[in-house]
Amino acid sequence: MSPDQEKHVFISYVHEDSTEVDKLCKVLEASKIPYWRDRKSLGPGDAWKAKIREAIRGGSMVFLACFSDRSRAKEKSHMNEELTLAVDEFRKMPPGRTWLIPVRFDGGDVPEWDLGAGRVLGDLNYSDLFGEGYAPEAASLVTTIHNLMGDKQLGPVATLNAVEQAAAADRVELMRRLTKEMLLDPTRRIELDDLVSHEVQRILKVLNDADWATRPIGVNIEEQATRIVTEAQILIQITLPFSASLQVAARWGAPETLAPWANGLRSFVQSATRQKSGTVGLLNLRHLPGVVSVMTAALASVASGRWENLKELVAESSVIDSYSPRPLALLEAVDPYKPFGGDELTSNAVARAAQSDAQPAEVVSDLIQNRTQKFYTPIAELLHTVLRPLFEGEMPDTATYDLEFDRAEVILGVLAQDAVNMRKAVDGSTWGRSHWFGRSTWRMAASRNNPVANLQHDLSQRGAAWGPLRGDLFGGDSERASAAVEEYSALFSEIARHRSW
Template sequence: MSQIEGKHVFVSYVREDNEEVDKLCQVLEAAKIPYWRDRTSLGPGETWKAQIRDAIRRGSLVFLGCFSDNSRAKERSHMNEELTLAVEEYRQRAPGRTWLIPVRFDHGDVPEWDLGAGQTLSDLNYADLFGDQYAAQAASLVTSIHGVMGDKQLGPAAALEAVEQATSADRGDILKRFTKEMLVDPTRRIELDDLISQEVQRVLKVLNDPDRVAGQFGGTRDEQVIRVVEAATELWELTEPFCASLAVAARWGSPDTLSPWANGLRAQVQAPLKIQGGNQGLLEMRKVCGLLSIMTAAIAAGSSRRYDNLKALVVDPSVRDGHLPKPQSMLEATDPWAPFDSQEMTANTLARGVIASKPFDEALKDYTERRVGNSYTPVSEWMHAILRPVFLDQWPDDDSYTTEYERAEVLVGVLAQDAVNVSTAATPEMRGWSRSRWFGRSTWRVARYGANSVEDLKQELATEGQQWAPLRAGLFAGDMERAKSALEDYGNYFAEISRNQH
């Protein structure tokens, strides 16, 4: 990649930043972007000034000026000479076209180089290749560069793969950033749809892999528990990038733009419902992907009061269970406890390990040796803990996140109860036997802390009536009596469970 004929990216830097530039060039190589760098692109005996001038003026599609405290500390450097040539070239190019891109390796300022027409170098959009946002910024950078390269353009899905390959990056951060950038740009809607579809396929490939669920468990009881817990952790790590993107879309999108996420969510819920042979514990554990995605959508849409988005993502889609004669709503088909098959030991080990940041074998000993009290709702506690980082940019404080998490949990529970009520309407005798299973941490916290999201929703409906926002968005089919019935039924079950936990 160093001796490149034709068009390329010119990388300008000071020698003290070799390590950071090496990392940048690894990203460019992974993204199949030709680059020119003096350390590798100058042949023996070549006149470096002439070669650099030619590389900047004739061959460069993009000029990357890399800045750091090292470059700012130098009054004289070859980089300054390269920037002078770049500015001259920039002034001759048509306005509005991307060519000169500053890159920062730290928080310092981009220099105030005069670009003419009242513009300086610091006015240009720059990439920050440092800190937690390195991967996301690198992905945006290579996408921008490929946009300039025309027929060689790299889509966001390929950019994500390239940056992850080169940096071992956090895929969720990259996907979240792409979603934020592309969701508001109608011209990139097809690219965004393809990106999300690719992410869903990554998840489905694992969920539909028969080798992952084949065979019977061996080993001791504790070893079997750890295996299931590790499977749950792996599936969350697989699903987290989709959830990171979904959290953005559910909050800022609109029903007409949400089909990639709605289809992906439905596919995650549907896949484990297909009749398949294998280890029952691992088969059931596959349901955590859809479960976590539903909760992500509920928190994001519910907290922003985008009930129309909540309806499009988790209420309207239906799935088919191979054991049932007709399709079900996703909420009716999803039982938060199902992945653990009511295995209190497994669920407590998982929750304790994540919340206390303990190895799972130690968390299991906490449970079996009764070192700490067991959780009433370990599945909910686990979800509350692992979803927290997804929403960290929305709620820096834990209390606000917890309030919205519990409200979303209850709202999903009420909507699931409504789905049950509708499906059993023709058989009233079944109504007492069918209920929502979406009960979580708020069932025990209501007695301890007093916050009751069920009563809050009831009060909202009583006060606002037909103008209640969920009804106006089409939840409960816009029927106030139906909403009252679902709230009343769910509230009764909620109170019963809460009493039994104290």
Template sequence: MDSLCEVLEAAKIPYWRDRKDLGPGDAWRAKIREAIRSGSLVFLACFSDNSRAKGKSYMNEELTLAVEEFRQMPPGRTWIIPTRFDGGDLPYWDLGAGRSLDDYNYVDLFGKAHAAEAAKLVTTIHGLMGDRQMSPAAALEAVEQATTGNRVELLKQLTKDMLVDPAKRIQLDDLVSQEVQRILKVINDDERVAGPVSGNGEERIVKYATAAQEMWDLVKPFCASLQVAARYGTPDVLAPWVTGIRSLVQAAMKTRSGDSGLLDLGALPGMISLMTAGLAGVSARRYDNVKALVADPMVRSKYDSKPLPVLVAVDPFSPFDNQEWTANALARGAIEDRPFAEALADMTENRVGKYRTPVGEWLHFALRPIFADQWPDEDAFASEFDRAEVFLGILGQDAVNARAAANPEARGWGRSHWFGRSTWRAGHGHGNAVEDVQHELATEGELWGPLRDNLFGGEASRAKTAADGYQENFDRMAGRFAL
């Protein structure tokens, strides 16, 4: 109860609580009745095992008075909100007109969803407060101030709740934009990249790995929201996430002075956002969303007067340019939940080997929790991750092909660089995701889902050219990892 009151105070919601507002000598029944009947906007009926265990309590008296008030209100009025502090059942309570307490949606202020549920409660109450309504972004900040809630779960739950409600679309856009601005502020921070990074070689590697992990922690809430949008949204509502991805990729392309390793890590938010959107959309077979989020967005390049597709502007290797040891320390430390220094020492002292595809291994591990609700099975997630990885690679190859055709004299547009974990798995007998995609295309032809959603310009021949070109390099890399 104290935690709930802290949330209400952080959200600037005035509340009445008997422990706080009853003074010595007060006639408590009269005071409670006055509080309930003096224009209260909502009554939070809170339950826990402690309250259920009591045969008699003042709370029952309070709830009885609240029910009497509620019965006089117009049908459909939101006023009593059941609030649970644990997983126990709500008690049966007759509200009149055939209604009971357990007929109403309740708020769960416990467990993993505690903070997200608190944010929903805050926005609901502020909705009842009319012109004083708090935006979801402000609600998120208020709940975060008052709880130890996970921002990832908060943003993911708010996106789920608001994406399907057209009336909340503007507020959701503001929420996503706020998150993007948080990330951009760090990417654009000159002090962050000033360098030089001190220490010997291994100490610098550990510092780069730590900086990469901090960058991922920063962008993780946006990716959690993006996963929901790519899975459940439609292209016409994806603008804030499209703008966010484009902004993150563009920010990493700016010419700046500073430590090269830290500058390269500025590409991590855009890269992992593209992987998140691709994995969510491809695994849900929402190719229309993949097109909007991944294939269509363009950015400006300092080396080219024409806009550059985001899949060409950034790839899994961009944040770790010539930093294979950093990628390995990051991957092994994260996967084994060990300090990066210890993980690195095990590899440099040959106690364990390096990963053959460290960035892909890290991406697979980092994104796994965000997709746990979509793919709870480990093997299914691994297969979908492979498929998404190669699908982005094929789309990247298509973008390269299109640029080469438009400017045949230019060099350096030979192949996509979206390779990773799936190459190693193909070389070790875990299936070949490229061949699976090619088989789908050959079997379904013009009816293939990506073509029907106008990827590859809706042309089967263009898709085949991209897939064949990507496969050539994919098989070469997989062959290096073969048993």
């Protein structure tokens, strides 16, 4: 690339940082950002100093100065010459112009190069391309560069994919950040809808794969369980970026803006109910994205008192079920027991693996050999573990998270019981009950904190002013809510009594 042919980003670095710069260049390439780098842009026999001077002064729209402990340790380097030229150019620019951008590859300080007018290099906004924040920082850098180069800003999906090229993408933090940036901006509603839809399609591609559940999974119980656990881990990992976005939307969005997440959640559950051939253990796993997403929506909505959002995302949603003559409430179509169909080995193995660094085969073997204790409620333990990082910002202490998780569990349980009651009233059937029971059933015995009793107390004390009723859950009907709470409470107490033995 010739510096006099097109605008470009100039990358200044020491050669000891080539690996990190390679990663940065992949991001720029995927984002269609031209760049100038000595190894790529200097030809044989070039007068390198003249070429670099031309690249910096001629067509450089952005100068990235990359720092690490390796660069800081060098007393002399070609990078220092490049940076001297860059500082000279920067001093000629009007105040407030963004052109010189420091990039850190580690947590060390940006060197205090004198920029004139009492400023030093460390006073400029810099980009941190290391650690868990790599993806969102890279996305922000790409957006900044596109704006500086006068190009139309990349769409969020394109930005997400560009960063993935370099970051083996932990999409979770990036999805959370992009959702926060766009959620409350009406002018970016279409962009956000596209972003969420893109994540939904990534998950549905796996759920709807015709061959996924038909492939051989092993010749014995241990091999089969290991394969199921491995596939469960994959499904959870591809669901978490959507859940990160959902968490933000459920907490901060308005009901009328939640359609992309509500539609996605419903599509996960709908996909899992379709009849397909294959191994039962794998087919059951199709319920995992729905369960993870429902619990995310409930936990975010309940903890922030956004009852109207819980109604929009979960309580009022339904799917078409082949065994039902009419649409089935979402909370009847999916519950924590469906992803593993009651299989204790695989459900416990996934939960144990989530709480440790152990490989699936190791955890499965430990359970078969009785070297590891089983959980009372393995799926609830799994959800509690994998969702914890999504809520560390609003619930930094474990005790608060545990209590809010209990509340979310029982709210889902009561809403599921209400859905059953409404169905019975319509079709005259007598079968069915809520299946949303989890950690709170055994924690009650250990802590003496009964979240269902707390729910009953709040309802009796506040009546029509009770939060869920003000959010129009249970149709805003206090008698309907009381009936659901009482029936769920009886089931909850019975299950908790058995688990306290």
